[in-house]
Amino acid sequence: MTTLRLILGDQLSHSVATLRDLDPERDTVLLAEVAAEASYVPHHQQKLTLCFSAMRHFAAELRARGLRVRYTRLDDPDNAGSLIAETARAIAELRPDRLVVTEPGEWRLALEMEGWSERLALPVERREDDRFLCSRDTFERWAKGRKELRMEFFYRLMRRQTGWLMEGDDPEGGQFNFDAENRKALPRALALPCRTRFAPDAVTLEVIDLVRSRFPANMGDARDFDWPVTRAEALQALDHFIADCLPRFGDYQDAMRTGEAWLHHSLLSTSLNLGLLLPREVCEAALAAYAAGSIPLAATEGFIRQILGWREFVRGVYWLEGPDYDRSNALSANRPLPALYWTGETDMRCMADAIATTKRHAYAHHIQRLMVTGNFALLAGLQPAEVEQWYLAVYADAYEWVELPNVHGMVLFADGGRMTSKPYAASGAYIDRMSDSCKGCRYKVAAKSGPDACPLGPLYWHFLMRNRERLSGNPRLGMPYATLAKMTEERRAELRADGDAFLTKLDRGERV
Ligand code: FAD
Numbered sequence: 332m333t334t335l336r337l338i339l340g341d342q343l344s345h346s347v348a349t350l351r352d353l354d355p356e357r358d359t360v361l362l363a364e365v366a367a368e369a370s371y372v373p374h375h376q377q378k379l380t381l382c383f384s385a386m387r388h389f390a391a392e393l394r395a396r397g398l399r400v401r402y403t404r405l406d407d408p409d410n411a412g413s414l415i416a417e418t419a420r421a422i423a424e425l426r427p428d429r430l431v432v433t434e435p436g437e438w439r440l441a442l443e444m445e446g447w448s449e450r451l452a453l454p455v456e457r458r459e460d461d462r463f464l465c466s467r468d469t470f471e472r473w474a475k476g477r478k479e480l481r482m483e484f485f486y487r488l489m490r491r492q493t494g495w496l497m498e499g500d501d502p503e504g505g506q507f508n509f510d511a512e513n514r515k516a517l518p519r520a521l522a523l524p525c526r527t528r529f530a531p532d533a534v535t536l537e538v539i540d541l542v543r544s545r546f547p548a549n550m551g552d553a554r555d556f557d558w559p560v561t562r563a564e565a566l567q568a569l570d571h572f573i574a575d576c577l578p579r580f581g582d583y584q585d586a587m588r589t590g591e592a593w594l595h596h597s598l599l600s601t602s603l604n605l606g607l608l609l610p611r612e613v614c615e616a617a618l619a620a621y622a623a624g625s626i627p628l629a630a631t632e633g634f635i636r637q638i639l640g641w642r643e644f645v646r647g648v649y650w651l652e653g654p655d656y657d658r659s660n661a662l663s664a665n666r667p668l669p670a671l672y673w674t675g676e677t678d679m680r681c682m683a684d685a686i687a688t689t690k691r692h693a694y695a696h697h698i699q700r701l702m703v704t705g706n707f708a709l710l711a712g713l714q715p716a717e718v719e720q721w722y723l724a725v726y727a728d729a730y731e732w733v734e735l736p737n738v739h740g741m742v743l744f745a746d747g748g749r750m751t752s753k754p755y756a757a758s759g760a761y762i763d764r765m766s767d768s769c770k771g772c773r774y775k776v777a778a779k780s781g782p783d784a785c786p787l788g789p790l791y792w793h794f795l796m797r798n799r800e801r802l803s804g805n806p807r808l809g810m811p812y813a814t815l816a817k818m819t820e821e822r823r824a825e826l827r828a829d830g831d832a833f834l835t836k837l838d839r840g841e842r843v
Pocket residue numbers: 595596597598599600601603604634637638641642643645695696697698700701705722723726728729730733734737738741742
């Protein structure tokens with residue numbers, strides 16, 4: 332029996348299920364750069380560069396292992412443009428007995444692949460993607476009968492299942508979660524670690540030229556590219572993170588500093604999501620450093636929670652909620668995405684900084700995504716679908732399985748609270764506490780009203796007032812609704828008017 336083995340652009344792991352039981356004498360591995368995947372959203376130039384360069388390097392590694400590889404480049408004149416069409420072309424030439432593929436990371440392709448066997452007139456074996464720490468079945472069993480899905484409870488299950496940071500049935504240090512110790516603001520004098528970045532090699536330089544010529548209008552500049560594109564580079568990035576950044580990761584996980592993209596974050600999501608690194612080995616590296624005594628417990632736990640907890644949790648939610656998860660719009664948010672999300676042209680310094688970082692690196696750290704661009708989208712009532720497309724396009728680590736629950740559920744509360752107990756809404760005071768951006772901002776975070784007041788103040792109250800019916804019964808929003816109730820009617824009217832005025836400017840495309 333001869334087998335064609337299709338590897339998708341985010342399945343670049345030598346241990347991926349597709350490659351198991353491979354017969355090097357008879358089988359062929361197929362990788363294809365195709366227009367359909369490169370354009371389902373206007374991906375950032377660096378995301379395209381990352382994906383194509385990592386695919387090319389992975390194909391070279393497979394060939395070096397002695398495997399037969401068929402690789403289609405985007406600019407191949409015979410490129411048929413989609414994964415199925417490229418697979419059909421390979422089948423016509425190679426005449427295999429079957430196709431093997433690992434389940435893709437999103438519903439769009441998973442649903443399409445259900446019809447592949449018929450369309451290709453060939454048996455298609457779809458294998459589970461077992462590179463995650465929690466299988467889809469285990470997550471479904473855990474979620475069964477739960478009205479609300481909460482990361483914290485799922486995380487405890489995963490801690491018990493892995494035994495990581497556990498002493499018997501109890502968590503090390505007496506608590507599962509040291510979140511309260513992860514919220515320190517960054518001291519002004521604290522020097523940030525110098526980050527290991529990766530200069531493009533000849534393969535990447537060729538891809539950069541391709542991306543710039545084929546996708547000139549997409550966000551970003553491929554020439555700024557410096558992400559890891561091979562497993563060897565990803566392992567180097569992991570070692571560097573553990574040694575130089577993890578000790579302070581816990582303390583400053585939620586902090587921001589203007590002009591500083593990386594802080595103490597791991598920058599490993601691109602490698603994890605492509606498959607260059609596996610979540611288990613990343614967690615085990617952190618645990619080994621902790622066991623060696625070089626990392627505090629709170630930092631280790633904070634990091635493990637992101638991967639064993641959040642990453643696995645959002646993937647579980649994505650598959651559990653089904654292909655229609657993105658259809659809900661619990662807060663009836665209907666405002667189009669303003670152009671400033673693409674241009675970064677705004678006087679709000681926090682937004683300008685987060686978007687400038689995004690443009691420069693196809694990256695922004697979690698708090699910028701959640702509490703800056705995300706919070707603004709929530710308060711301004713931006714349409715979920717447009718916000719989701721933006722996040723999926725602009726980040727180098729963005730794949731729908733991880734992007735959608737974060738945006739639709741966590742940021743926009745569009746699922747009505749299926750995965751978070753309350754919307755992460757915040758006024759400018761939060762940004763002021765966690766960053767330095769308010770200091771040099773044209774808007775004044777302390778001003779209560781008027782044209783110079785930080786727009787996040789009125790927008791925050793405007794958000795609560797316009798969603799009163801939906802949200803005022805939420806016990807976790809009891810305090811802000813009580814504060815709102817204590818305001819005079821004049822003050823509420825003023826906030827409503829300031830919020831309306833700001834949103835009108837936004838709708839008119841005026842600079843805000
Ligand atoms: P670190 O801060 O160093 O965290 C370590 C790792 O934990 C990350 O590499 C990532 O694998 C994992 N992680 C942390 N938080 C989350 C989370 N909420 N969900 C899933 N994994 C998490 N992450 C993506 O990988 N792709 C996305 O498209 C994506 N979109 C997001 C959109 C929004 C609105 C928000 C709020 C978060 C999003 N995240 C996404 C999660 C998180 O912001 C990124 O994983 C993180 O910023 C990547 O940078 P890092 O590797 O330096 O992470």
